[in-house]
Amino acid sequence: MEETFPHLTIQREAPINEKRPRGGFSGIVEPADIRGHCNGLQQKLANAKEQADKGVGGFDDRRLFQFAVQKGFNPEDIRKISQEIEFVSQEDEAIIIGFASDSALSEFEARLTTMASGGHVTNKQIIYALQSIDGWSAKDRTGWALKKQGYPEKDEFLLDIELWPLEDNHQQRNREQAAFERWLTEQGIEKKDQVKQQELTLYRVLCNLNQANLLLQHRDIRSVDLPPSFGLERSIIIQDIQNFPNISDPSDHAPGIVVLDSGLATGHPLLGAAVGDAQSFLPGEDSNDENGHGTHVAGIALYGDFEHSLRSGKFVPTLRLFSGRILDKDNENTTGFVEKQIEESVRYFAKEYNCRVFNLSFGDSNKPYLEGHLKGLSLTLDILSRKLGVLFVVSTGNHRVGEHSPDGLEWRDNYPNYLLDESWRIIEPAPALNVLTVGSLARYNLTYNSQYYTLDPAEVPIAQPDQPSPFTRSGNSVDGAIKPELVAHGGNWAINMRAGHSLMERVAGLGVVSTNNKFASGNPFTIDIGTSMAAPYVAHLAASILREHPNASANLLRALLCINAVLPEACEELIHRNKAFRKVCGYGHVDASSLYRSLENAVNLIADSTIENKRHHFYEIPIPDEFTSGGRRRKREIAVALAYTPAIRSTRIKYRASRIDFRLVTASDLEQVTTMFNKATVKDEYENIPELKAATIGQQARSKGTVQADFWRFYQFNINSKLRAQKLFVVVTRNDFPWGESLCDSEEDYALVVSLRDRENEEARLYSRIKAQLEARMPVRIKI
Template sequence: MLERIGVSVVSIESDKAIIAFRDDIDLTSFRDAVSSYEDGPQSGINPTTGRAYASTQWDILEFIEAPQMRLWGRDDRIGSRLQDEIGDETQAIDDDRLYRVDVELWHRGTVETTRTGLREVRQLVEHDARDGERVGDEFIGRLLCLARVSVRGAKLSQLLDLDSVAEIDLPAQPHFDRRHARRVTERDLPTPPIPQPGGPSVCVVDSGTTSNHPLLANNIGHAEAVLTNSTTAADEHGHGTMVGGLAVFGDIRACYASGEFSSPITLFSARVLNDENRFDDETLIIHQMRRAIDVFYASPYNCRVFNISLGVNDAWLQHNNRQSLWAESLDILAREYNVCLVVSAGNHSLGVAFTADDAEEVVASYPEYLFQEECGLCEPATAAIPITVGAIATEDTIAIPVGRREDDLNRPIAEAFQPSPTTRFGPGIGGAIKPEFVGPGGNTTFQGFSSLRQVDDDPGLAVMSFSNEPTQELFAFDIGTSYAAPVVARSASLLWSHAQEQFGEEPQANLIRALLASAASVPNPTRQLLHDEHGEDGIRRACGYGLIDDDFAFDSGDRRVTLIHQGTMPLDTFAVYEVPAPLEFRHAEGHKHVTIAMAFDPPVRRRRASYLGVHMNYALIRGKSVDEIVEAYRQLSTEEREQYRESGTKPQGAFQGAFRCDLKPGPQSLQSSTLQKSHWTFSRENTDYGDSWYVVVQSQRVWAPESFVEQKFAITVTLQADEPHLYNLIQNRIRVRQQQRTRTRV
């Protein structure tokens, strides 16, 4: 309809539409027309005709805010990398320097009309062309128009003024040399040291491992084939070795760059796939999973973290409304053994393409296609208690090209720290927060020449790990959530060992999950990409609680303090925990942050309407005494039970308004999740709510059997503020309370 008034929408970005006019533009008359129709068509009767006023072609614009309209200018056309070179107002352009840039032109609906803009660019570049100035690769599709252009600074400035140009940016400069990595042998790198016995460990349940890999051999504790018709634990397909290398070393690309491979982690390998890289037809998956955990949980291995980068290719919830048998079995095993199971979210094929049309569609529709139902979590990633891991792209620069021209277009689909183009999104069963975390899973890129275009991976964008054929080459490259999961498993293993050493006893797996959540955050590029269109819910579907920062998980700091508790509580009860909130924290400069994370491992049953047999939630209360809180929640518990029996609805929790801190996401968004995390930020405290706040934790029996009377759980509370003495203030406060309790006992 907009074409009837001489305009066409050529791009919609977040919350605004970019409108291109067919002819030269004088916005004055257009704004006047819009302004006169801002309140809608004229009402009433036309005295001349005796009828209602007729509509006009401008009525479609009746709600546009004309004063906010402006032309797309040269500043809008400067890409982020180019801006770093020439400044946001082009003040640093060097007129004589040769710039090689990627030019994106507005696509005006058809190839022919779009080609006009490309001709305009070519004419500008070729007019009085200086040495090196030329148009290299070009692409015009149904949705995109791109060109690789080399121009001097003076002509670059002219390109930035062309109406047909949407954006100009410098291509990312390749730095990773795949050819060099292929030539590296074990003689070029020092032998990794053998880890100390009794230290952190990870068991990779996969296709086996390559025990003679020179960079991995010293870290392998034991490898075994588990209930499979294969007689060897060796990795014949490569997947398990890549996963195992990442579980041990984490960022192998960084290790390669530094020339140092050293890790305290011992790797165990349970091969569960047969020679065809499939599960055996005659053995139940739950038996293979149980056997793998049995073997490596017991002495002498004593492993507590298991990585399962396996899954079915389809989105489970697209065709099923119940939990899968495989996922249910992992939930049962995780609770029964008190272990951390880490599973990959799965991959799909919408992020790769091998024809020009399909490749263009990937570029144009990223990240929207990731929200399609067919990109939902695969089986068993919907499991409630295991940790599910999605993938982000950590690289957006291709490897140094081999056999390609420097003028060829090459455009990574995702920017660094945006969702990987092939990752799967949540939610889980009942809207559970899944995946809980993300890790490096690689990226894809739009590449090729002429009409031969595709979207595929590249060694510079892929995850780097170990090859299962080390005599041929040491390293392998691939993309997928399979390689994000072991990085999280590695963090869980290190944290488990650290917690056991600190507490002098074995921690709950719940505590490890809660601590990992407390140390995770959503990368800013992902938030900026998804927030305007999909909000916080869309961000959680993409990456849950985010990317884990190991430094935050392991220790508190001067300005960041994490309080922890693990234990059990009877069902249909509540517990109150004090949170010190010293004056210095509440009155610190800037924003103050409170983060709460809680994990529990309820009984599950896929044949129940509610998959979880127990629900838990928490609230942060301030400005009330313990007695007031206990009394309010006692009354609430009685009312809740009565009302729930009568109507099936639940009343709101005790205390509202300022007394109940506004944690986000709230309990409704978290009720189906066994790992819950929420956050509250405040800048000032206008009312003195006291220096003791309280976390109230509730448990509720949904259908758990009568024999199940207590629920294990762990909770962490993290306080963060620009107060250099925050750690000491809270530590001293806790010591005083402990001394008071000791005197009371005496």
């Protein structure tokens, strides 16, 4: 067995430079015809007031308006029109929502009249930036699922309502909520549940068609949509549990992994001894798994590659398993908001057992992410991630076969291009920025029948091994952040050519095997397909890192997982053909060979640190001579990953209050690299500081996420190579958005991991050389 070593700690260099501030140019374009522009705005304002007057409800007398603005406009500047216009939300880069009083509207109209007649006003750039003024209409309030599916064909049905969050005004938020609840009572609309947070106010109500139409007209409502849909089906395989020895208890210090799902069959012979606690957070239900989904997911979360253990006949749990039931026997949650039950369960397991890794293998197919704002569940996970320092691993969600799906042979013929269609976008909570999102890969392409009838070509797989699963969903997330970050095996589909090209979803034997809640009936294992099976594999790896690094932060867990990701060759071919497939494959699947500990030819350098706003941190990366030498051509790699957990705001289109990113650069020494990034550097030079060439992802694409990884590959070095002639530095930079500075800590946490790999060189002694270099430089470093 290859010898392994503890990951090395890397410490930053002494200088901590300020980041160069950006210039103040707003980029607002002056209209060619100012008078015509103002006259047009006057007419649009009149129409918008008339539309707003048709609305119902409201906790005060102000009207709600939608201001369309030029891209790059600072939403806070809307108050420069009048101090009595209250900024409510930025719905996308060009849409701002605000409350306005009658006096504010009169003041605004007076400005427009003055400018239309050629007069002078202050802050005229704000008027230039305005493109249109409208009300927030019923169409604007209608959520994605409601648009697609319409109202349920019932006399009464459930709807989910989101109010404008009013994040900065606690008193107004309370008034808004109280007034809305009084209005519900007056209209005879039954409130079933609510979520009340600073960042999020949700209601689930029971109503009829007439009442639903009234909800769409209510001033204080941001959106109206159908409740979540979490359904999954089952397929069963039969094995004899007597073939496997009883499992032993994990050690007392084994890290915990929590599965938030449909419950757990705690008596399963392969799970029971590892179970630390199983609780139900579903009102009126116990912790037992009536559906089977939670037990299936739990087997993968506990053992990782469950099939490997099944084939070897060895099940040795190294983690402690916990279960929080939040879904019912139908794998749904109709009792109330799952956000509340998730928060309750996470706080419970974090407090009572210090659990830090949570798996959520479900998604709301009624809420695909089509850009814009994130919804309640994503928001909840992002907030909890930051407040509690925990890691959520979630699945991208599965596409449900329906009207937007291919038909017959189109499944095969249009694969994989249809994965990029809008109807295949990731669903709640997969877009959450502070979590790890996992998509699915196919593992097999031979169905049960094809194995038995070896000469019959009737059953044709859609995907080949290690290609994206035919049902997996695609990203990105907010502002183009890479989602999913990782992929793992979740199954495949096939087409039956003898049955009208019908789709074989769960009957082909192309899924993932794991534990069955019906074990007592003699069927201890099941096989199922879906991204639900991919996420717990990654969650297992994340929790397993804590065995070697018990104090690792959630940021470090994310960084280590992503820096050890490798694109399967089949996925790499897709991305080479079309870069858009990065939205399906992310950084790849995790290669665990050097995930927990380093090897001589694969070294991880790690740092957990904090950084102030508008500052740079500098890290010099040792490059042993043998890394850039050697006669034969071979693949070598430098990889860098950074993760942080920013505060978020759902009323800002950028969402994250702070930005932390990195660049990999070469310089002759520390003085030169600090000068490159010094705030006194000429702006054009600063914005164009060159990175080391040939990054796989690129600084612009990777920096949009809160876990960022990139990879530099080399096959040979010439005598003038920068890695031979200069030193290598990673520069970490923090820059808060102006609106987010009050939300951020003075020093924000981040984790950095740098890897050097020379895997094709079996004689490499990278670890020994790098360790020696770091120890020699230790006295002049700053201790973190």
